[in-house]
Amino acid sequence: xxxxxxxxxxxxxxxxxxxxxxIPIVLTIGSTFYHDGTLTLSGYTHFxxxxxxxxxLLTTVVVSLITTLLCLALGFPTAYYISRKTARSKGILLAxxxxxxLTSPIVRSFSWMIILGRxxxxxxxxxxxxxxxxxxxxLYTPTAIVIGLTHLFLPIMIISLVGVLENIDTDLVIAxxxxxxxxxxxxxxxxxxxxxxxxxxxxxxxxxxxxxxYTTPALLGGKQRVISTFLYQNAMTLNDWFLASVIxxxxxxxxxxxxxxxxRAARQLNPKG
Amino acid sequence: xxxxxxxxxxxxxxxxxxxxxxxxDVEKGQLLSLLGxxxxxxxxxxxxxxxxxxxxxxxxxxxxxxxxxxxVNKRNFGIVFQSYALFPHMSVFDNVAFGLRMRKxxxxxxxxxxxxxxxxxxxxxxETRFPKxxxxxQRQRVAIARxxxxxxxxxxxxxxxxxxxxxxxxxxxxxxxxIQQELGITTLYVSHDQExxxxxxxxxxxxxxxxxxxxxxxxxxxxYPATEFVARFIGFHNFxxxxxxxxxxxxxxxxxGEHLFTAVANPGTTRPGALKGAIRPDDLVVAAEDRSxxxxxxxxxxxxxxxxxxxxxYQYVVETALGNFTANQEMEKPFYSGQSVTxxxxxxxxxxxx
Numbered sequence: 047x048x049x050x051x052x053x054x055x056x057x058x059x060x061x062x063x064x065x066x067x068x069i070p071i072v073l074t075i076g077s078t079f080y081h082d083g084t085l086t087l088s089g090y091t092h093f094x095x096x097x098x099x100x101x102x103l104l105t106t107v108v109v110s111l112i113t114t115l116l117c118l119a120l121g122f123p124t125a126y127y128i129s130r131k132t133a134r135s136k137g138i139l140l141a142x143x144x145x146x147x148l149t150s151p152i153v154r155s156f157s158w159m160i161i162l163g164r165x166x167x168x169x170x171x172x173x174x175x176x177x178x179x180x181x182x183x184x185l186y187t188p189t190a191i192v193i194g195l196t197h198l199f200l201p202i203m204i205i206s207l208v209g210v211l212e213n214i215d216t217d218l219v220i221a222x223x224x225x226x227x228x229x230x231x232x233x234x235x236x237x238x239x240x241x242x243x244x245x246x247x248x249x250x251x252x253x254x255x256x257x258x259x260y261t262t263p264a265l266l267g268g269k270q271r272v273i274s275t276f277l278y279q280n281a282m283t284l285n286d287w288f289l290a291s292v293i294x295x296x297x298x299x300x301x302x303x304x305x306x307x308x309x310r311a312a313r314q315l316n317p318k319g
Numbered sequence: 320x321x322x323x324x325x326x327x328x329x330x331x332x333x334x335x336x337x338x339x340x341x342x343x344d345v346e347k348g349q350l351l352s353l354l355g356x357x358x359x360x361x362x363x364x365x366x367x368x369x370x371x372x373x374x375x376x377x378x379x380x381x382x383x384x385x386x387x388x389x390x391v392n393k394r395n396f397g398i399v400f401q402s403y404a405l406f407p408h409m410s411v412f413d414n415v416a417f418g419l420r421m422r423k424x425x426x427x428x429x430x431x432x433x434x435x436x437x438x439x440x441x442x443x444x445x446e447t448r449f450p451k452x453x454x455x456x457q458r459q460r461v462a463i464a465r466x467x468x469x470x471x472x473x474x475x476x477x478x479x480x481x482x483x484x485x486x487x488x489x490x491x492x493x494x495x496x497x498i499q500q501e502l503g504i505t506t507l508y509v510s511h512d513q514e515x516x517x518x519x520x521x522x523x524x525x526x527x528x529x530x531x532x533x534x535x536x537x538x539x540x541x542x543y544p545a546t547e548f549v550a551r552f553i554g555f556h557n558f559x560x561x562x563x564x565x566x567x568x569x570x571x572x573x574x575x576g577e578h579l580f581t582a583v584a585n586p587g588t589t590r591p592g593a594l595k596g597a598i599r600p601d602d603l604v605v606a607a608e609d610r611s612x613x614x615x616x617x618x619x620x621x622x623x624x625x626x627x628x629x630x631x632x633y634q635y636v637v638e639t640a641l642g643n644f645t646a647n648q649e650m651e652k653p654f655y656s657g658q659s660v661t662x663x664x665x666x667x668x669x670x671x672x673x
Contacts, residue, residue, distance in 0.1 A: 217404035220371050223391040224398045225469060226421035235417075239408050 089292035110256035117203040125207030155265035186268025194262040210244030328377030352516035355526035397466030405450040412446035418469035559596040602668035603646035
């Protein structure tokens with residue numbers, strides 16, 4: 047096929063993204079520097095000068111980071127196991143791993159409310175076993191958000207990891223062992239560096255997903271605001287579109303910074319990756 | 320001196336038995352090949368010795384110690400994989416240095432030893448390249464260097480040449496033999512290619528269905544296969560079932576129906592009681608019809624069914640009262656299909672197999 051024809055195939059997608067994504071983002075970013083008829087940075091100085099806003103931002107980033115690490119810790123062993131199975135059982139196991147993605151986040155958040163609440167399963171068990179004499183506050187805390195988000199994003203991490211792990215030849219691991227490496231050492235020096243591309247993709251997807259998630263923190267976080275629920279509140283409840291735009295731009299900036307940092311870390315750990 | 324001994328070893332995957340009651344001895348400094356078709360258990364035997372899988376029953380002794388349950392990383396064996404298994408994220412230098420670093424060798428020693436071994440495999444100057452940037456033959460050499468640099472007690476090759484093209488293969492074969500003899504490392508070599516095994520080995524073990532059918536010097540196996548399986552595997556395409564045998568003065572007389580044959584009795588062919596004869600297509604002689612009639616010892620009348628030109632020679636499939644025989648013969652004027660011919664079985668080429 048001729049090159050021009052191939053470029054033509056890109057056109058519909060490009061047009062759609064250009065009109066409905068690039069232009070609105072550029073306009074949003076532009077609008078944050080223009081307030082009351084003058085060019086200004088006041089939106090950002092106002093935001094970063096306010097300790098309440100900073101606390102929301104910090105909570106969001108910390109919650110997202112913990113969620114990412116938890117997904118990685120829980121997802122890696124699972125993904126490694128799945129990647130070592132035959133094609134047939136791999137398909138079945140992956141389908142099971144992905145299954146939670148098919149249920150709505152609202153339904154899942156409600157289930158967590160039942161499990162984590164003051165009269166929920168976990169607190170019943172804790173009080174019943176005598177581990178604490180009164181129920182713990184789990185629901186409507188950042189912990190609840192982390193639990194909900196981990197549940198939500200674990201399948202994505204598993205899929206990303208299986209993708210790279212299944213391409214790591216088992217002979218590499220046994221070759222390393224035959225050369226004197228312990229299991230742990232073979233993992234650290236062979237499996238981990240070769241899995242880095244998948245770890246980075248999985249981590250970026252989970253982190254960005256957690257950073258921008260709305261339903262789960264809205265339902266499980268209670269009064270605890272995260273940046274997306276805070277954005278919604280400003281835009282819809284307080285009608286402060288200027289501050290809402292500033293928040294949106296900050297979210298985009300954080301996303302880019304984190305993705306950039308992760309890529310750089312991956313390059314340093316695995317120069318050929 | 321026997322370095323390595325497998326004593327009645329059995330291996331099973333689930334309910335499937337791969338090796339059954341296998342016994343094997345390897346002498347120090349020798350190169351022993353395991354030869355056989357896929358699924359015969361040769362790779363399983365190698366992996367068992369390497370420590371990648373464990374025997375269900377039996378013992379593996381190495382230099383007098385029990386290695387049956389010894390972990391892979393404590394065995395000090397060098398392994399060259401069929402896929403080479405080079406670490407793709409490491410340079411040639413780091414690949415070769417891996418084993419030394421795992422042994423906490425001083426970095427200055429690592430440098431000099433890696434440099435020296437890369438010269439042994441003719442790869443000096445390739446230290447900073449990555450596996451992706453090397454040809455198949457070069458990767459093979461890196462894999463060998465990586466296995467050699469740790470000064471292994473045993474070197475294991477798992478079909479190391481099967482991913483190379485024919486030219487490189489014969490070159491690498493010579494190279495492997497040279498390195499092995501130069502360093503005097505006891506080596507176990509697995510392949511399904513008989514030419515490869517015969518050309519580099521001190522001894523060859525031919526395996527079938529998890530058992531060793533014959534273990535001997537390559538020349539002996541080539542001339543005197545012990546069993547029908549071995550004979551078939553190394554190119555004896557013609558078999559005869561005899562009904563009677565008698566032996567006197569170094570000659571074995573054989574009878575198949577009304578046809579009589581003789582075979583020279585020597586250590587390789589006198590398998591007592593064996594009633595199956597085998598002969599290579601190259602050794603079977605096709606002659607124009609013999610007027611002396613039936614009953615001439617060592618000859619069998621037949622009709623040419625298929626005549627194929629092989630370049631150097633013609634190949635005939637000849638139908639006889641004792642079945643079809645394949646014979647290769649160099650000749651100027653070939654026999655045609657349908658022609659009556661006589662097959663002659665030279666007594667020194669006809670061997671008896673179990």
